Amino acid sequence: MRYYIKLFWTFIKMNIKSQMAYKKSFFLQVFGMIINDFAFLVLWILLFDNFKSSFSSKGIDFNNIVLVWAIAATSFGFVHALFGGFRTLPTTIIGGKLDNFLLYPSNTIFLSGISYSDVSAWGDIIYGYIIFLVFIPFNPLSLFLFTYFSILGAVFFGSVLIILSSLTFFIGSSEQIKETLFNAILSFATYPEKFFVGPIKLILFTFVPVGLGIYIPVRIITNFNIILFTISTVIILLFLLFSVFIFNRGLKKYESSSLIILS
Amino acid sequence: MKKFFYLAYISIKNYTFYLKDFLITRIFLVIVIIIFSFIYKTLLGSNQSYASFTLPMLLYYLAITESIEMSKTLIHNTISDEIKSGTVAYILLRPISYISFHVSSAIGEITIKQLVTMIIGFICAFFVSGFKIINFWMVIASLPVIYGAVLLNLFFMILIGMFAFYIEEVRPIYWIYQKFIFIVGGLFVPLEFFPPTVLKIFKFFPFTYMNYFAAKMSVKFDLHEYIIGFSIQLLYIFIVYFLSILIYSKGIKRVSIQGG
Numbered sequence: 001m002r003y004y005i006k007l008f009w010t011f012i013k014m015n016i017k018s019q020m021a022y023k024k025s026f027f028l029q030v031f032g033m034i035i036n037d038f039a040f041l042v043l044w045i046l047l048f049d050n051f052k053s054s055f056s057s058k059g060i061d062f063n064n065i066v067l068v069w070a071i072a073a074t075s076f077g078f079v080h081a082l083f084g085g086f087r088t089l090p091t092t093i094i095g096g097k098l099d100n101f102l103l104y105p106s107n108t109i110f111l112s113g114i115s116y117s118d119v120s121a122w123g124d125i126i127y128g129y130i131i132f133l134v135f136i137p138f139n140p141l142s143l144f145l146f147t148y149f150s151i152l153g154a155v156f157f158g159s160v161l162i163i164l165s166s167l168t169f170f171i172g173s174s175e176q177i178k179e180t181l182f183n184a185i186l187s188f189a190t191y192p193e194k195f196f197v198g199p200i201k202l203i204l205f206t207f208v209p210v211g212l213g214i215y216i217p218v219r220i221i222t223n224f225n226i227i228l229f230t231i232s233t234v235i236i237l238l239f240l241l242f243s244v245f246i247f248n249r250g251l252k253k254y255e256s257s258s259l260i261i262l263s
Numbered sequence: 264m265k266k267f268f269y270l271a272y273i274s275i276k277n278y279t280f281y282l283k284d285f286l287i288t289r290i291f292l293v294i295v296i297i298i299f300s301f302i303y304k305t306l307l308g309s310n311q312s313y314a315s316f317t318l319p320m321l322l323y324y325l326a327i328t329e330s331i332e333m334s335k336t337l338i339h340n341t342i343s344d345e346i347k348s349g350t351v352a353y354i355l356l357r358p359i360s361y362i363s364f365h366v367s368s369a370i371g372e373i374t375i376k377q378l379v380t381m382i383i384g385f386i387c388a389f390f391v392s393g394f395k396i397i398n399f400w401m402v403i404a405s406l407p408v409i410y411g412a413v414l415l416n417l418f419f420m421i422l423i424g425m426f427a428f429y430i431e432e433v434r435p436i437y438w439i440y441q442k443f444i445f446i447v448g449g450l451f452v453p454l455e456f457f458p459p460t461v462l463k464i465f466k467f468f469p470f471t472y473m474n475y476f477a478a479k480m481s482v483k484f485d486l487h488e489y490i491i492g493f494s495i496q497l498l499y500i501f502i503v504y505f506l507s508i509l510i511y512s513k514g515i516k517r518v519s520i521q522g523g
Binding site: 022024025028029031032033035036039040042043046047049050051053054055057058060120176177179180181183184187188191195196197200 | 284290
């Protein structure tokens with residue numbers, strides 16, 4: 001465990017260092033992403049101005065939307081900034097680049113994830129914390145829960161990416177399927193659960209488990225409940241184990257492309 | 264002229280080769296329409312309509328805006344990469360201008376993508392709205408403004424790509440443009456859903472004619488508004504096109520390429 005923590009820390013430092021090599025580009029991308037994310041908030045502000053009563057009749061208040069966005073953006077940011085390699089996993093598998101990671105005496109999926117970091121994702125993290133601190137009444141417990149569930153949300157998004165990318169082992173490139181389904185899950189993750197009713201809500205808590213990764217954390221931060229806290233933690237960790245299991249099953253089918261890199 | 268059509272034809276051929284991948288990505292459109300059907304129901308509440316937009320109209324509106332949005336190619340990235348890597352030099356040797364080359368290469372693919380996506384969106388809107396249809400003559404009449412919107416978006420993305428002559432990374436500009444499309448372009452909701460003052464201001468922006476206007480005319484046709492809007496749209500197409508040429512002709516002088 002200590003070895004992986006050390007490895008994790010070394011990779012983060014290395015990734016940040018290489019990103020900071022182009023300082024102007026780094027800050028442009030980070031601030032660009034923050035402005036980009038704020039646009040969604042502007043959209044909701046404009047809609048709330050006109051449809052306040054429609055929203056309140058459904059029990060949706062503005063803070064509700066902010067909290068969903070804050071958790072979704074921060075979780076998305078964490079997984080892409082720290083384990084950005086998951087996003088490009090199908091290309092890595094198809095291109096035979098997994099060979100590079102298989103040679104090391106460390107977990108393959110861990111290495112393939114941490115080997116790349118998306119610069120703009122730091123902007124998502126900063127944005128998430130800014131809107132949380134500005135709009136949600138501050139107390140240490142809610143800040144702790146927000147950070148905790150953002151990390152757990154990142155584990156959820158990471159697991160989804162691993163499962164969808166692992167399809168590549170079985171059906172050939174799953175790049176398009178992964179992008180489409182991941183974006184769909186992400187879309188559901190940015191709207192409060194109160195919008196959805198009927199069978200769709202059931203789907204969001206089962207087949208497309210956005211409910212577990214985003215909606216339940218929002219409920220817990222708004223109204224702390226130790227049972228829900230434990231259930232969501234356990235289920236997301238089981239989901240991670242399941243994704244690793246699928247990856248390892250697929251890895252047995254992996255055929256090296258004898259990739260030789262001359263540099 | 265023949266060479267432009269030939270480039271467009273090749274881009275259609277290239278794109279339809281990956282038809283399966285294209286159709287898979289359209290699942291996202293189906294999901295977006297389902298999500299927004301819930302949001303529209305919340306916004307309308309107990310009312311049948313808001314600003315004369317009923318639920319079926321809103322769903323068809325979304326199908327059109329999304330078809331324009333989802334048919335884009337990331338041409339700004341291609342241009343930016345060509346400028347940064349110096350590949351732009353190879354295109355200079357061809358008997359076609361740099362901008363025309365990219366417009367012709369992209370337009371074939373975009374047109375096919377937009378048409379197929381719009382049809383899929385309409386089918387989805389038909390089922391989600393409870394088998395309601397809109398007046399399809401309005402959609403046919405609005406095709407010029409729909410393809411005007413497609414063209415305006417394409418030129419704007421080329422313009423974004425041209426900034427690579429001056430800055431290292433053009434992606435942040437694209438993100439901000441995209442978010443203007445979300446809000447000012449009325450990607451998810453018609454501008455009438457925003458406060459009236461906001462609508463008055465947004466009407467002057469080019470983004471309004473990249474999405475909102477075409478979709479609105481398709482579901483709520485008004486000849487007077489159509490003529491004015493189409494004229495503004497054409498004006499913006501020319502302005503953005505000439506800006507691209509201007510930035511390109513100034514920027515290309517800054518490029519220095521070694522050997523090859």
